Amino acid sequence: MMKNIVLIGFMGTGKTSTGKMLAARLGRAFLDMDQQIEKKAGKSIPAIFAEDGEAAFRAAEYELAKSLSEKRGLIISTGGGTMKREENRALLKKSGIIVCLTADAETILTRTSARGKRPVLDRAENRKAEIERLLGERAEIYAHADYTVDTSELSPLQVVEDIVKHIKKYG
Ligand code: S3P
Numbered sequence: 001m002m003k004n005i006v007l008i009g010f011m012g013t014g015k016t017s018t019g020k021m022l023a024a025r026l027g028r029a030f031l032d033m034d035q036q037i038e039k040k041a042g043k044s045i046p047a048i049f050a051e052d053g054e055a056a057f058r059a060a061e062y063e064l065a066k067s068l069s070e071k072r073g074l075i076i077s078t079g080g081g082t083m084k085r086e087e088n089r090a091l092l093k094k095s096g097i098i099v100c101l102t103a104d105a106e107t108i109l110t111r112t113s114a115r116g117k118r119p120v121l122d123r124a125e126n127r128k129a130e131i132e133r134l135l136g137e138r139a140e141i142y143a144h145a146d147y148t149v150d151t152s153e154l155s156p157l158q159v160v161e162d163i164v165k166h167i168k169k170y171g
Contacts, residue, residue, distance in 0.1 A: 001072035002028075004096030005167070009142055010135060011080040011118055012111035013101035017156045018163075019077035025160050032077045033064055045079075049119035058085065065091045072096070081120065083141045093144070099163055100145030103152045105131050 005022065007015040016032050023030035034045055037060045041048050048057045061082055068076060069091035076092070083089050092098065103111070108131050112118055124130030142148075147166050151159050 004068070004072060004074045004076055004092075005163070006076045006078060006092045006096050006098050007101060008078050008083050008092075008098055008145060009080065009101035010103070010108060010131075010138065011121065012108040013080075013103045014111075014151045014156055014159060015077040015080075015101055018101060018151070018159045019075050021156050021160045022163060023075040025164060026075070028073055028075050030075045030077075031068070033061065033068075033082060034077075034079045036064055037061065037079075046116055046119050046122070054119075061085070062088060068092065069095045080138075083144065084138065089141070089144055097147070097167065098145045099166075100142045100148040101159065102142070102148060102150050104150075105135060107152045108135075 005028075007019050007022075009015055016034075019032065020030050022028075037048070037057070038044055041060065043051070045057065048060070058081070061079060062085060065082065065085075065088040068074070072095065076096075078092070082092075105128065109128050112121055112131075115122060120134070121127055121130060147163070149159055149162050154162070
């Protein structure tokens, strides 16, 4: 069976838009973990954080990672914090190739400027400082990828072509 391609990386690195286009390009099914969690909960991620707490969201993320680890052939976009949990890293790694999307703090700040969408950033007093702090804190977990693409200067289409080229080399 074909491996999954799992997109990981910080908020605003383009996991969802790239994932959708990559799936279309390769003729594979696309699954966005955040969207799946929202669908199951019947509410948005900010609402889950506000009403049920971050721990409830992380638990839902773990349950989903478990079920996705049994699937193959999918293009999966994770949430920016999915890989924080060691079990999630192991589960997703077992299912496929891990591709990390990165971007510099300034680019991430611009791409995540909309309020009310990212509770992890909305609760910070200084958004830029919080992005930099979290990038430092999470650098280690994103380093678990098989392949990394810096998306700061690239369009999603260019990112897709880069990934496709790399995956072909993989065989
Ligand atoms: C989070 C990132 C979000 C979403 C949730 C928590 C994080 O996903 O899962 O708000 O902890 O980095 P995106 O990376 O798709 O924004």
